[in-house]
Amino acid sequence: MSQPKVLALVGGICTDSLNLKLFEFFKETAGARFSLDRFKIETLPFFSQDIENDPPSVVTEFKSRIKASDAVLIVTPEYNRSFPGVLKNALDWGSRPYGQNLWPGKPAGIIGTSPGAIGTFGAQNQLRQVLSFLDLRTMSSPEFYFTFPKELSGGKLPGPSSDFLKLYVDKFEEWVAWHLKAR
Ligand SMILES: Cc1cc2nc3c(=O)[nH]c(=O)nc-3n(C[C@H](O)[C@H](O)[C@H](O)COP(=O)(O)O)c2cc1C
Numbered sequence: 001m002s003q004p005k006v007l008a009l010v011g012g013i014c015t016d017s018l019n020l021k022l023f024e025f026f027k028e029t030a031g032a033r034f035s036l037d038r039f040k041i042e043t044l045p046f047f048s049q050d051i052e053n054d055p056p057s058v059v060t061e062f063k064s065r066i067k068a069s070d071a072v073l074i075v076t077p078e079y080n081r082s083f084p085g086v087l088k089n090a091l092d093w094g095s096r097p098y099g100q101n102l103w104p105g106k107p108a109g110i111i112g113t114s115p116g117a118i119g120t121f122g123a124q125n126q127l128r129q130v131l132s133f134l135d136l137r138t139m140s141s142p143e144f145y146f147t148f149p150k151e152l153s154g155g156k157l158p159g160p161s162s163d164f165l166k167l168y169v170d171k172f173e174e175w176v177a178w179h180l181k182a183r
Helices: 017-032 058-069 086-093 121-133 158-180
Strands: 005-010 035-038 071-075 108-116 145-148
Touching: 005 017, 005 058, 017 035, 017 071, 017 108, 017 158, 058 086, 058 145, 071 158, 108 121, 108 158, 145 158
Parallel strands: 005 035, 005 071, 071 108, 108 145
Antiparallel strands: none
């Protein structure tokens, strides 16, 4: 069987984004087990119903990447105990026009990191509610919250976090495979 195609949405869009780093660790850990396709959600315009029926080409491209994906991975920062607007904007684009929601049935995983003690729990908790409404099938366990250390020794994740990321990747692979089989 070919690798599942996983569309990755990374909500950290600054140059030195910690969540982009976490996504790089995920990629390294997953190796060739998924075909990971990151769409740069910061290139999407703000969603507006004025343009939803005739959107710019970047939106059309985004929608075709959603359609082509078997699963979705969301890597979220935490902004004010929620997830960033840039992520919500991308999710909204994929859900519209009314009746043409492209997300239903797709298995999804969420990971995230922040320097704060709860390592994006607040963001992920709110994100789950939105993904549930959009009818994505979000893996509930394990959850991956990660307090990003001030310095990474040798540019590597600390051992226990690296082991936990391996476990997360294993479980996500199983979760995606189960949904693809059931399709
Ligand atoms: C507008 C804003 C709100 C933030 N709110 C939170 C928060 O609620 N909890 C938290 O742990 N960190 C918060 N932070 C700090 C972010 O976790 C930190 O900037 C992180 O590096 C952002 O992720 P990124 O590096 O992937 O962009 C906030 C940062 C910004 C800019």
